[in-house]
Each structure stands twice: as structure tokens, then as C-alpha cells.
Amino acid sequence: MQDITAWVHRRRKEVGFTVQRIAFDELDGWSFSTETGNLVHRSGRFFTIEGLRVSVGEQPDRVTWHQPIIAQPEVGILGILARETDGVLHFLMQAKMEPGNPGLVQISPTVQATYSNYTKIHKGADVRYLEYFTDTSRGRVLSDVLQSEHGSWFRRKRNRNMVVEVTGPVPDHEDFRWLTLGQIHELLGHDNTMNFDARSALAGLYGAGASSALHSDTDLLSWLAARRSLTPITGVPVSLADIPGWTRDEHSIHHDDERYFRVMAVSVQAGNREVGEWTQPLIEPNGQGVVAFVTRTFAGVPHVLVSARAEAGFCDAELGPTVQCIPRNHDHLPAGERPPFLDLVRSAAPSRIRYSALHSEEGGRFLDSVSRYLVVEATESEAPLHEPPGFRWVSRDQLAAFTRYSHYVSAQARTLLMCLNTLEA
Secondary structure (H helix, E strand, O other), X not given: OHHHHHHHHHHXXXXXXXXXXXXXXXXXXXXXXXXXXXXXXXXXXXXXXXXXXXXXXXXXXXXXXXXXXXXXXXXXXXXXXXXXXXXXXXXXXXEEEOOOOOOOEEEEOOEEEOHHHHOOOOOOOOOOOOHHHHOHHHOEEEEEEEXXXXXXXXXXXXXXXXXXXXXXXXXXXXXXXXXXXXHHHHHOOOOOOEOHXXXXXXXXXXXXXXXXXXXXXXXXXXXXXXXXXXXXXXXXXXXXXXXXXXXXXXXXXXXXXXXOEEEEEEEEEEOOXXXXXXXXXXXXXXXXXXXXXXXXXXXXXXXXXXXEEOOOOOOOOEEEOOEEEOHHHOOOOOHHHOOOOHHHHHOOOHHHEEEEEEEXXXXXXXXXXXXXXXXXXXXXXXXXXXXXXXEEXXXXXXXXXXXXXXXXXXXXXXXXXXHHHHHHO
């Protein structure tokens, strides 16, 4: 394992990477539209920062708010090559720089590219190994599913998550290494080492087992359909210049209460990317998050407590973590108004924490978006068999099965599934 972490550290040093905060008027190719107020690229591609009026639920419980959000309708590719060596499946992982990553370089998929990137709208270099994912006849598809991204900050963003097995020779490159699943599981125990896109792409690889579960798949689908019908999500684009409660200055667009997140800009230099330097907007959260599964065992089968999570950018609610929030946004509230189970996971004794590590989110769009990912054992009094509204007990195998399909398991829950799998490795 030391040689893998040393490889990542070496790539950080050998290839020059710098990221600097800049004012909006220093952005090259980006500007605020005089017609919509949105922050757009001159090509009309890549992505846009726009305003969104959001409502979730039906009256009398409907909740409405305004926020900036990333509009990126293109479907990107998160692809990982697999190859068997000495009877063991290995995965080709990349040491990739992203401007928002803590440490900048993290272990990433073989291919991680938006449609604009791999069609070379930026006029940069070719994306290595792309042909294995655009022409799947070159190998055997192990997993291939369109998945949603972070719905709090992306509007209806999807990526194609793929794992493709090949048998022939694959060209070597110093930014890529073949890793076993066991090595990947071990790396998931290291803070800010395995990037979000790698975690997401690999989550769809796991097949469901035959163990029993508290609720049948049909019952879970029925429950989720009912929750979706109770919490319809409506997002109406509005001018970024006119969203109430938010202020734009020369360096950021931020909430008037200094909560949630801000939109800001950076300049980037990266020696091993398709383009060597560029500027872009990023979303920066206002603090470290907590993302957790509460777990219990029923009839010998471990279960996790999922939530039916409705986010601004989702089409419908998806299966999400038990807890997913930035605590700083809720610290001013009385305990009864904070997210359910937040106090439980934050105060858990070390003996009940089965997994804990810091992971960052999508470093190509978010700056220092880091959360403490946790799996915490609970008791009947803390997390009862009969779930509160909006929550359901799901076995690991059921969650893995739902991950094989689009729009059932959220981005953060897919990472937690990977964390659960490290406990069983």
C-alpha cells in the first residue's frame, strides 16, 4: 500500500499544480449574461451557474426556497477498466488532478470526462483510454448505469458509470496504476484519497447476495414510490441576479446568513490535464459535512437506515444516507429541529463507529467539499425497528441491487455502500 500512496504523492510533486482564488472579472471565457444574469461560458458548453426556485412536497407541507445551482445537461463518462491478472481482477485507476480536491491529486477512474471534454470543446489533448468506453465491443461490460450527481448543487446532472473488463494489452502511462479491489478497499480508509467519481463508478459493480432482509424489494419500491408522490420536486430556473437571500460581490455569490455554500472562481495550472491552464467557477460549502449510515442487525443480516432524500436538482427522491448535512447550517436550531439522527452519529462512542474517513466530493465543480463518512451502530431505542417517516431499513445486498439502476441510490449513499463493502472485504 505504501507504494500506491507514494505514487500519488510523487505525482503531486512531479506535475506542477496551482489553484488560486480570483475575482469574477478575472475569469477567462466566463461572464455574467446580461439577459439572464447567469454565469456562462462563451462556448455555451461545459456548465452554467443559474438561479433556481425550488419547491418540495405538497400543501400544506410544501417547502420553497431559492438558490444558485449548476446546470450541466451533458452526460459524462466515469469509466474504469478491469483486467484479470494471475486470477485476480485489477482496476486501472488514475492519479488525477482536480482544482477542488484537498491535496489536488486523488485516485480517480480510468476515464473521467464530460462530453465537452472528450469531444475537445476546450481544444485540448485526447482523453486516454476513452475508446474502451465509447466502443464497448473492445471488452466485456461489468457495470453500466446512468446515475445522478449531487442534487443539492447540480440540476438533474447525470453521468454514465461504467466498468469494462478487457483481456488484451493496455498501454501503460505514469498517471495510471492497476489496483485490486482489496487495495481499493484499503485506500477508502485513507482520508481524501479515493475521489468521488471512482467511488461512484465502483459502487455499481457489486452484485446482490441471497441474504434475507427486513423488507422485500417490492415493499421498498412501494415505499419509495409513496415518498416520491408525497415530495414532488419542482425546480424553476430564474435569473441568478434576482434570487432572494443571496448577494453577489466581486469574489463570490453567497447566502446573506453566510450559510449553505458560495459560488466563487479560481485560476488553475495543471501539467498533466488535457488543457494546461484555465479559469472556472466552483461551489464552496461553508463547512465540513457529516454523511452517515446508522446500522443494525436483524435476524443476523446487517441493515442500514436509508432516507428518501429529495434534493433541489433531483427528478425524484432517491435512497440517501441516514444523515447528510453540514452541521454548521443547523447548529443554531434547537435539537428537535435538527436533522434526525445527527446528534446520534456525532456523539457516538468510538466502539460503535464501524467506519470513519474523510472523503471529498466532485473536485471538478466543488472546492474543499469534504464530509466525514460514518457507519454507526445503533440500538432499538436510538433507531427503532419501526422506522420514523421518511426512513427505511435496507440490507447491504438490497442497496447494492438498487445501485445497478438509475436514480435509486444517491451519490453520497453510493459512497457509503463502498464503505460498507470495505467492512466485508
